[in-house]
Amino acid sequence: MPDSSRRNESSRRAILTAAFDLVGEIGYAKLSIEGIAARAGVGKQTIYRWWPSKGAVLFDAFLMMSEGEAGELPDTGDLEADLKAVLRATIAELRDERYDLPMRALNSEMMHDAELARTYAERLDVPMREMKKARLRKAVEAGQLSDVDLDLAVDVIWSPVTVRWMNRSGPLTEEFADTVVETALAGLRP
């Protein structure tokens, strides 16, 4: 097993940057370890030494890119407005090619790689979800939300956007974001 204290940090960064950029440029299907190594000016073995799979490289690339990204969700006191703002921002990001392609690549890979999915959940999904739950918890305390399971609440609010993005099953508009929030909060019953 490799001795990580001897690891060359600049190679690591070059690999992750190359991977992220290449996925955006040529797409996941054409992404190859050889391509990443060549672009990063690195031997293939240096990739194989430190990552078990292409997906793992991509995941670390994501981690690096989103490093120190978020802190917490906005809280203006108006829950509905805050959620709409966040969902609109998410949609804007998903419509940006620079994020869309790499995210599709990562999600696609997670689809068959359970281990990668687990790591993703732990390192990226859980922190994000905690932020979301924190905002909802404040709403519960303020009496603006019923005392449901917060994980479920997060699922109900964010899933429709995720699915529409993944499957391209409809247009990803800001109106969609707004209506989803309204419906999730109010429910479908009259």
Next chain:
Amino acid sequence: MPDSSRRNESSRRAILTAAFDLVGEIGYAKLSIEGIAARAGVGKQTIYRWWPSKGAVLFDAFLMMSEGEAGELPDTGDLEADLKAVLRATIAELRDERYDLPMRALNSEMMHDAELARTYAERLDVPMREMKKARLRKAVEAGQLSDVDLDLAVDVIWSPVTVRWMNRSGPLTEEFADTVVETALAGLRP
């Protein structure tokens, strides 16, 4: 371009069956055109002649397998109970390895292949969605549902399960199905 009237139907079926079975056995990553051809006892060219991509083969395999599957959703008059039954059935299917792996393969492929996603939407998603909307429309007519956009309603009810399946972000239990239906119908507000 090939003349489909001369097409050998038994080769077509052998290819689709082989593709579906192989995805279940060895997973999508290791699935190859050569493997499908060998398993189907068919020349590679016969695959390349009739399908533009591996994803397209997989998709047709799906179509064949789900041929004449559904008609309509149950309607006992109790909307909540009916939706719970349907979602529980969906979950049961998603937990069955024989469906899980091929579905993951197809969804993963759709993630980067917009054309495939379009075809999927048209041939599989829209019909399914129409069934769901038909059931909801009856509920609206019965005054059990407010007069929201039915596509949105379908999204809100079915997306949480889809996302949890795709990302393995939590356990896919029947309780989850039930709670999602209850919450979607009632809303999050107190």
Next chain:
Amino acid sequence: MPDSSRRNESSRRAILTAAFDLVGEIGYAKLSIEGIAARAGVGKQTIYRWWPSKGAVLFDAFLMMSEGEAGELPDTGDLEADLKAVLRATIAELRDERYDLPMRALNSEMMHDAELARTYAERLDVPMREMKKARLRKAVEAGQLSDVDLDLAVDVIWSPVTVRWMNRSGPLTEEFADTVVETALAGLRP
């Protein structure tokens, strides 16, 4: 197993020519299958499909180059003069870089590859040896040579040159050729 009736003859020739030329240019140590394939404008698999080893390619390259080369050794009636002429010609060839390097490569490979050595013996050495023996046989019939085992006679006459070439254990001059022939014929005893 490959079907040799479908074999592409022009690829075969390109590979053998490339192998022979490359060995002369860059030497055996730096000769690689990839290099041969690239130079020949051929896929690596096409080499691996038809030859079991680098040595086998080299050997076939030799066969092609020396195709239809010899018929028989000169016979002027003067055995000693004829043998000297043949050995001098051999030495001239061995001093020519274009033959020296590839021959060294082949001989070196034969050194550890018994199978290759067997093939070489059968296809190149035996025919050559038969030519030599034919000339010696005529000398025996003419009473110019004692009735020894002809294989042994060939060994005694040709080996000293071979060893000196292989091991560079001394200068490969025409004088050497002459003296070897004289000594072999006359013997070492006074």
Next chain:
Amino acid sequence: MPDSSRRNESSRRAILTAAFDLVGEIGYAKLSIEGIAARAGVGKQTIYRWWPSKGAVLFDAFLMMSEGEAGELPDTGDLEADLKAVLRATIAELRDERYDLPMRALNSEMMHDAELARTYAERLDVPMREMKKARLRKAVEAGQLSDVDLDLAVDVIWSPVTVRWMNRSGPLTEEFADTVVETALAGLRP
């Protein structure tokens, strides 16, 4: 350049022993510097510091193994018998796998590495050849041998065995040794 006074003798011996043993076990083709270093429990750099090439290591391994081996060839007064005994011993050694493989490796390497061949000639071949010439010289003095160039005599006597070993062009039997000696001494002419 390295200071040989500080050289670690035990590492040197471990490397040479490992090299010699490995060549016997896995053959020259699969012999690697990494393998030698690992087997010897030594860093790769320690090999690169002291030897310019794999062949040089192998050569030193030979030197170490054959250290203090010979003194002189037997002299019973009967030249023919003595030469037969020596050649039979040589053949026995060449048929011993423990010597055959490493020797083939070394000879093969010398074939393309002129520098190595020069060193070999100087350090191993010349001493051996001197021993042989010394014995022949005594025979000349005793009037048992004509006054030919002794190097030539050595070539004529020993080369046939060497070539037959290298090229596997025939069986390496004791009869062969005997007949070669008889023929070389007596000559081919009736």
Next chain:
DNA sequence: CCATAACCGAGACGGTACGTCATGTCTTCCA
């Protein structure tokens, strides 16, 4: 009698080549 310079083990690094596998195209031969 320590300081300092070397050797040493270990092993990461940028590379090259390996031998295998799959791609998508093309050709041959059969029904």
Next chain:
DNA sequence: TGGAAGACATGACGTACCGTCTCGGTTATGG
């Protein structure tokens, strides 16, 4: 002519070594 068979050029796979390099640690003088 559609289809089974499979050779072909291409290119990525993951592995093995190459020869260089840097890292601590350990001798082993020489000031």
